[in-house]
Amino acid sequence: MSETLVNGKKSTTELEKVVIRFAGDSGDGMQLTGSQFSFTSALWGNDLATFPDFPAEIRAPQGTVEGVSGFQVQIGKIDIYTPGDQADVLVAMNPAALKSNLQFARKGGNIIVDLDAFVDRNIEKAGFVTNPLEDDTLADYNVVEAPISSLTKTALEGLQLDNKSIMRSKNMFALGMMYWLFDRSLKETEKYIESKFKKTPALAEGNKRALNAGFHYAETIEALPSMYKIPPAIIEKGVYRHISGNTATAWGLMAAAERIGKKLFLGSYPITPASDILHELSRHKNLGVITMQAEDEIAAVCSAIGASYAGQLGVTTSSGPGIALKGEAIGLAVMAEIPLVVVDVQRGGPSTGLPTKTEQADINIAVFGRNSESPAVVLAASTPANCFEFAYMAAKIAMEHMTPVILLTDGYLANGSEPWKFPKTADMPPINLEEAKKSDGVYYPYERDAEKLARGWAVPGTPGFEHRIGGLEKQEKTGNVSYDPTNHEKMVRTRAEKVERVANYIPDIEVQGNGDGKLLVVGWGGTFGGLRTAVTELQHANKKVDFVHFNYINPLPKNTKAIFEKYNKIVVCELNMGQFASLLRSKFPDMNILSYSKIQGQPFLVTELKEVFIEHLKD
Amino acid sequence: MSETLVNGKKSTTELEKVVIRFAGDSGDGMQLTGSQFSFTSALWGNDLATFPDFPAEIRAPQGTVEGVSGFQVQIGKIDIYTPGDQADVLVAMNPAALKSNLQFARKGGNIIVDLDAFVDRNIEKAGFVTNPLEDDTLADYNVVEAPISSLTKTALEGLQLDNKSIMRSKNMFALGMMYWLFDRSLKETEKYIESKFKKTPALAEGNKRALNAGFHYAETIEALPSMYKIPPAIIEKGVYRHISGNTATAWGLMAAAERIGKKLFLGSYPITPASDILHELSRHKNLGVITMQAEDEIAAVCSAIGASYAGQLGVTTSSGPGIALKGEAIGLAVMAEIPLVVVDVQRGGPSTGLPTKTEQADINIAVFGRNSESPAVVLAASTPANCFEFAYMAAKIAMEHMTPVILLTDGYLANGSEPWKFPKTADMPPINLEEAKKSDGVYYPYERDAEKLARGWAVPGTPGFEHRIGGLEKQEKTGNVSYDPTNHEKMVRTRAEKVERVANYIPDIEVQGNGDGKLLVVGWGGTFGGLRTAVTELQHANKKVDFVHFNYINPLPKNTKAIFEKYNKIVVCELNMGQFASLLRSKFPDMNILSYSKIQGQPFLVTELKEVFIEHLKD
Amino acid sequence: MEALADVPKAYTKKDFESDQLVRWCPGCGDYSILSAMTNALPQLGIPRENFVFVSGIGCAARFPYYMNTYGFHTIHGRGPAVATGVKLANPKLSVWEIQGDGDALAIGGNHFIHALRRNIDINILLFNNEIYGLTKGQYSPTSPTGLVTKSTPYGSVERPFHAAELVIGAQGTFYARTIDTNPKLMTEIFVHAAKHVGTSLVEVLQNCVIFNDDAHAGVTAKQNRDDFQLHVKHGQPLLFGKDNKKGIRLNGLKLEVVTLGENGITEKDILVHDAHNEDPALHLMLARMAPPHFPMALGVIREVRAKTYDEAIAEEREKITENAKYHSVDDLLKSGETWEIK
Amino acid sequence: MEALADVPKAYTKKDFESDQLVRWCPGCGDYSILSAMTNALPQLGIPRENFVFVSGIGCAARFPYYMNTYGFHTIHGRGPAVATGVKLANPKLSVWEIQGDGDALAIGGNHFIHALRRNIDINILLFNNEIYGLTKGQYSPTSPTGLVTKSTPYGSVERPFHAAELVIGAQGTFYARTIDTNPKLMTEIFVHAAKHVGTSLVEVLQNCVIFNDDAHAGVTAKQNRDDFQLHVKHGQPLLFGKDNKKGIRLNGLKLEVVTLGENGITEKDILVHDAHNEDPALHLMLARMAPPHFPMALGVIREVRAKTYDEAIAEEREKITENAKYHSVDDLLKSGETWEIK
Numbered sequence A, B: 001m002s003e004t005l006v007n008g009k010k011s012t013t014e015l016e017k018v019v020i021r022f023a024g025d026s027g028d029g030m031q032l033t034g035s036q037f038s039f040t041s042a043l044w045g046n047d048l049a050t051f052p053d054f055p056a057e058i059r060a061p062q063g064t065v066e067g068v069s070g071f072q073v074q075i076g077k078i079d080i081y082t083p084g085d086q087a088d089v090l091v092a093m094n095p096a097a098l099k100s101n102l103q104f105a106r107k108g109g110n111i112i113v114d115l116d117a118f119v120d121r122n123i124e125k126a127g128f129v130t131n132p133l134e135d136d137t138l139a140d141y142n143v144v145e146a147p148i149s150s151l152t153k154t155a156l157e158g159l160q161l162d163n164k165s166i167m168r169s170k171n172m173f174a175l176g177m178m179y180w181l182f183d184r185s186l187k188e189t190e191k192y193i194e195s196k197f198k199k200t201p202a203l204a205e206g207n208k209r210a211l212n213a214g215f216h217y218a219e220t221i222e223a224l225p226s227m228y229k230i231p232p233a234i235i236e237k238g239v240y241r242h243i244s245g246n247t248a249t250a251w252g253l254m255a256a257a258e259r260i261g262k263k264l265f266l267g268s269y270p271i272t273p274a275s276d277i278l279h280e281l282s283r284h285k286n287l288g289v290i291t292m293q294a295e296d297e298i299a300a301v302c303s304a305i306g307a308s309y310a311g312q313l314g315v316t317t318s319s320g321p322g323i324a325l326k327g328e329a330i331g332l333a334v335m336a337e338i339p340l341v342v343v344d345v346q347r348g349g350p351s352t353g354l355p356t357k358t359e360q361a362d363i364n365i366a367v368f369g370r371n372s373e374s375p376a377v378v379l380a381a382s383t384p385a386n387c388f389e390f391a392y393m394a395a396k397i398a399m400e401h402m403t404p405v406i407l408l409t410d411g412y413l414a415n416g417s418e419p420w421k422f423p424k425t426a427d428m429p430p431i432n433l434e435e436a437k438k439s440d441g442v443y444y445p446y447e448r449d450a451e452k453l454a455r456g457w458a459v460p461g462t463p464g465f466e467h468r469i470g471g472l473e474k475q476e477k478t479g480n481v482s483y484d485p486t487n488h489e490k491m492v493r494t495r496a497e498k499v500e501r502v503a504n505y506i507p508d509i510e511v512q513g514n515g516d517g518k519l520l521v522v523g524w525g526g527t528f529g530g531l532r533t534a535v536t537e538l539q540h541a542n543k544k545v546d547f548v549h550f551n552y553i554n555p556l557p558k559n560t561k562a563i564f565e566k567y568n569k570i571v572v573c574e575l576n577m578g579q580f581a582s583l584l585r586s587k588f589p590d591m592n593i594l595s596y597s598k599i600q601g602q603p604f605l606v607t608e609l610k611e612v613f614i615e616h617l618k619d
Numbered sequence C, D: 001m002e003a004l005a006d007v008p009k010a011y012t013k014k015d016f017e018s019d020q021l022v023r024w025c026p027g028c029g030d031y032s033i034l035s036a037m038t039n040a041l042p043q044l045g046i047p048r049e050n051f052v053f054v055s056g057i058g059c060a061a062r063f064p065y066y067m068n069t070y071g072f073h074t075i076h077g078r079g080p081a082v083a084t085g086v087k088l089a090n091p092k093l094s095v096w097e098i099q100g101d102g103d104a105l106a107i108g109g110n111h112f113i114h115a116l117r118r119n120i121d122i123n124i125l126l127f128n129n130e131i132y133g134l135t136k137g138q139y140s141p142t143s144p145t146g147l148v149t150k151s152t153p154y155g156s157v158e159r160p161f162h163a164a165e166l167v168i169g170a171q172g173t174f175y176a177r178t179i180d181t182n183p184k185l186m187t188e189i190f191v192h193a194a195k196h197v198g199t200s201l202v203e204v205l206q207n208c209v210i211f212n213d214d215a216h217a218g219v220t221a222k223q224n225r226d227d228f229q230l231h232v233k234h235g236q237p238l239l240f241g242k243d244n245k246k247g248i249r250l251n252g253l254k255l256e257v258v259t260l261g262e263n264g265i266t267e268k269d270i271l272v273h274d275a276h277n278e279d280p281a282l283h284l285m286l287a288r289m290a291p292p293h294f295p296m297a298l299g300v301i302r303e304v305r306a307k308t309y310d311e312a313i314a315e316e317r318e319k320i321t322e323n324a325k326y327h328s329v330d331d332l333l334k335s336g337e338t339w340e341i342k
Ligand SMILES: Cc1ncc(C[n+]2csc(CCOP(=O)(O)OP(=O)(O)O)c2C)c(N)n1
Pocket: A328, B269, B270, B271, B272, B297, B321, B322, B325, B352, C057, C058, C059, C060, C061, C075, C076, C099, C100, C101, C102, C103, C104, C127, C129, C131, C132, C133, C134, C135, C140
């Protein structure tokens, strides 16, 4: 929309897509404002993608840059895969929000500020030397200076509300303005306000008044650009809902457990950005979910291993620092050949790093982060919604192949959300367990099925299958402790082979595009949206670039090599220092595998990717 | 000696080298017997290498295969790099020892058994169906059936010793036999016995009598092959001592701390085969060593980090399962840029695995086992004695470059020992610390030196340098917490670069050989002895094979690529599934890097390596 | 403890012995503990397949291999966490968790105290030999100050934990102490522990013949038995000594040893053991008694009933399920805000 | 505590305030703790450069950033281990370790109890807000049963730890309790803790306005102060209430609240606080007192002197050094069996 949304008189312009970013103090309710805008747009039929961007501190001092919370959403009449590179409209509730979010605003775009907040104290707190509304900081933007605070106050006069409550409604005023700007109905948000403040009618009334006041104010003033229409997208028919990556992960795990008639046991220790999976699962104990908030990450994974040993689906969820603590126990699950799902919601590192920022730098620890030869299956979800599918698949593979499976998501997927045409659980692939059997009346815990090499899962409580397992090397078949040299070699190779054979049970990767074999863009995990958008836009511009995106990291899909062989140049794009590229190089040493990496705690921008690919196409 | 040591009359034959293996019950004192034999041979001037091989259980039931303890030593008049593939002489104190050690005996070699131990109960316990001395189990060997127990009893008659003590002396009888066989003096062992049993003269007398009785018995009987002479080796002049890998590691660390005038702080939690480093260091508190046996591995590494933060040399030692627990904390040291030495004495895995067996499978966890981009320096010692040198270097690099350094040794090096011409500490390379400086009167904790990129190490207690650091991402120079995207990218790349630049401070690798570029054998760590011996033997046979051995794993020596480029075929030999090969492939994707791996908890045999290389030379 | 309900066939000791070679050192105290356990289990009326033995790493932790039940030899110190997962996954199981003092109180300290706090209905057996056996003799968190070991060549400088005090400090509901030299008492206490609903912590003073021989001889040696063992029983006076002539009296806030018949002391002066008292202060005092001035208390020192973690979770699930508005994942997927594209 | 010896210049509060923006939520109890600390440190006569603040992760754990001393914000729960390393490396330092209840008693539980057991001479401050603040509101091991949080939407089903009991169970030598609403008491206790030789454990009842507001109001609210706070002082009778008219009496083995002047009660009947008693039973009882039936004890509840870990290590080194036969690594290399090849 870059060319069309300019300063002008009221009129209605149709746009393909638009990016809106809300930014304010942590206490200003920006996450809520953004969600409401998204939900209303989804109901209207837009496709969309969202990305919340908030600080590590709970509530850093008001008015400081550190305390700013943002929410970005891209809506469109075309397929939307990312929350957008740069905001066409930035709403900044105070100077600090402006300061830290200006970098995300498109030059030539619109910035709406709460004029009342630009007083000296706030300007200084934000780190501006002079008032940015008065110097040339914003020369390249169309700035709308709306006295949001005072107008909200006026609108709410007469209600029995204290000043704090009144000021908390100003986000609704801003939202009202945006609803006018994009020609949206206030209805859904009004319904939401009513239900949220059921018990405090004055607050309900206040918020509704603020919302309407904003709408009417926008209609009245001249400073705003024309009203825009983003027509509904052409979206597959069906029933949709919004879903975030963390919720989708939780539900996918539940679906798998329900499908196979097991309880879902989650052992977890809170950590950003994974905690919401724990929170979500804690709400569904009626569906056979057991959640244990463990004393630490080690207890979390160990309790999950115990639950799996006892015959349920054991799962543990965490992020980098917590994953680092689980390595020893995951190794036990490798050795004991017990199903286990480990969800790693990746965040910026190393160490505590940037807890609320996204990153994709845990491939190494997922694949290699255990002592000795300790192979595990590694998957990666690539959109908020498909966290459901890959969480389900992680559970399915773990149980069918009797192995730990590590599912990588990331902060971007976890907190981002998108409309989702959700499936019926019956449409998900069935889960077929390897049953524990006896040979000549004896149960051998390490007897394997010929295809998968999975051992039978005999569960305590089953008469006649009493057996002992553990972390020491074991004799093939019997599972007894064995230090025999050749048996050890055989077992190490068998465990590796078992994981390799998972490749026989996963889909091939598919290439998007039909290039001339010049350039293949490779992605994995949460960068799908940006990569797909960039490649698609280049393909529309007739550039010869193809794209594959990996959800199966270890083992790789079986056709990977065949596909790679077709290309002169392969560029692996990831939010790390090139971990997947390195892994691919070690597996396919004779191919020209390049790496494009970014390590800023932020997703790829479509524009930057396009530039990179065009550069690669040159030579 | 395979051709020369055959059954025959008394006479003296000269041999280049010979392999002797002692095997008996855990309580039979085989480790002691082996060490005495080794020590006497070293004094005589032989070069040698030893390898103890004992069970995970402390003392499994007497007479069972599980309880057998072994000790192998190779002595020679030529340079000896390994304890030898197969024993020319196997001493088996009971049927179980025979059962489990026969695999290590060379066909055509000699087996000496304690005939008295071959009674039905023991034979059965060992898992033999019939008496192996009576069936054809030992058809391929020259068997000496010596009634060791009863002769020991006779020899000790008249001393006031209970039966248990008498039976405990029978290892000395066996040792006496070996001393005769290899023409050794009893003197050193007699001295040892006297000092060990200073307080119990009867025991001293008993042991000496057993020793002499064995010697005279061997002289008398006809069954023994001729007496052998292994002349002294041509060894560099100087003062020597025996040293095991674990002791050398301990002393190397101490030497580094002493050199730079710091205390050596060891935080450790016991684990096989690393515990002996803790034990050794605990003995030297007078030299400024502090050892803390921590509550767990995490506390161990964290206390070491605390000690380094406070200005001493912080070290932690462990093995696989413990290393897996330290990942999060090592990441903290990466982020805080604090010196830390982590010694990983590798053992068989995964999980608890084969605790007393050797393996080289922790390259992956050392290089990759932390969340996010968390680079660390990785070294590997390659002989028991050079554990001293690499422990010293690990400490030097950690302090000079302000980084965690992981030193890989293994069970084979740790417990194995060899004669060592020890250096003076003054001959070790100096350690030059990056001093903490102020710029314009302010100390910036993350200001770096231009070459190494190391930050200055300001130590609590120093006035004017008060500062705060931690695991969150930090602003360059100031070290303040920063979530700024581009700063993050810069810091991630700087930390990586800092580790890469260590390559500027380490020696180039050297190629042994002068082949035609056909085949390069690559090794790393504890397999040096076997690889070197195999390559040398082939080179002597005019085979075109060259050899490089890596002690610096991350970063690699700078000339690695240049050397690799000269070869058509590179075969990386390691005791794992090919971890180093894989790492090399990802760094040098266009070279022909093959992998030969063995995962049996046992070192390579020279013969097997030679076969592999000859096979590779064929095509 | 639902598992207690359906009574199966009568088992014998043999039924609980596995076919694996027992690999402890000859003379190790662990043998008699194993034997007491195979004696105890047949008395419980629980089907064999419902027993699970979980352990970490250590000599003690090899225990599950020798039991012909379900068994899981996990990783060092994490047994309580694994056992908690097992119990929550299937509350019908009778879960036993075996730990050495290093496993339980060094690396596993956190899981140990949290299991006790949550009061998960499992039985934890702490084999306290005051040494790391499996790693060949380093001091442990229960080793007395001054003990010379591989890692303390000049004697340990650390102050030890006392298991009982830590158990009480961690809100433990059941603590019993027994010794490897008294098979009858062990069997009795194992049965008692099994019947306690909640985390049962049984400390067994165990002898490591190899690395810390006679560590408990001050209490267990024949000549010390009478004077230094006090077998406590709920509701019984705290009497001990030859012919039970000595007893424990409360003097203000202090315990003291008195002799019946001396200075007019009669049984009425003797403290009667109340294991069921919620207030742990007296249990703490009893548990702290030790030679040379006091006998050591053996038997069940503390046994109070509190809701277990597994009970609480089951209750919660029932309550939630009653009021639930959705009954399947499909319901959940459809719940909340959805919209249809037509 | 050598550091106490050399007296430096007189510091003011300002000298201890760092230049970093304090990022806690407005109204958070952490602010007043920080202020009490910067008030306390100038009273100690320790050179500023000898202070080290160590912490793990959590809102509380941000504390070191705000102190103009040496500071190390480490990883979650491991602060006591890092602090132990710091103190052993340089015993002259005054080491303070700041933990939240999650940091200290959930993930860090093991290091917490082991620091106490070893009695390393550091000061641990436990900011107990009975919630995980930084991760946005999950229950912690100190949250009361029933608390509704993000991870317990139906109320927590777990039994909480009580810090004091765990400290005592772990052989702690110093335990004090204070509240964020009483700056004077906090400052006083921080100074007291600094002077204790051994591990000082100070529990601060801290309010998290955002996720667990008023968790301690039952004790700290104005209207509850008189009736539900008892300020204990060694050697003083346990009196509280308006005009100090109420007191604590020992009745057999039970504590009870009595009123002076009623039923003939005089000050003589009131228990006198003995913080220095080795036997922890009464400390345990005092620490367990809580509304509604009892006041909560604030102040130094337990303070006993025992050899510290750092002292013991220093003593050991001295002794070994005296008898040492070698004095350098070169000596060591040459020691034992060597031989010369000529
Ligand atoms: C993570 C890890 N750390 C350390 C070890 C080594 N280890 C095995 S058992 C043990 C301690 C044994 O002592 P204890 O628990 O008292 O059992 P005991 O052998 O005395 O019965 C140690 C340190 C290990 N296996 N895993």
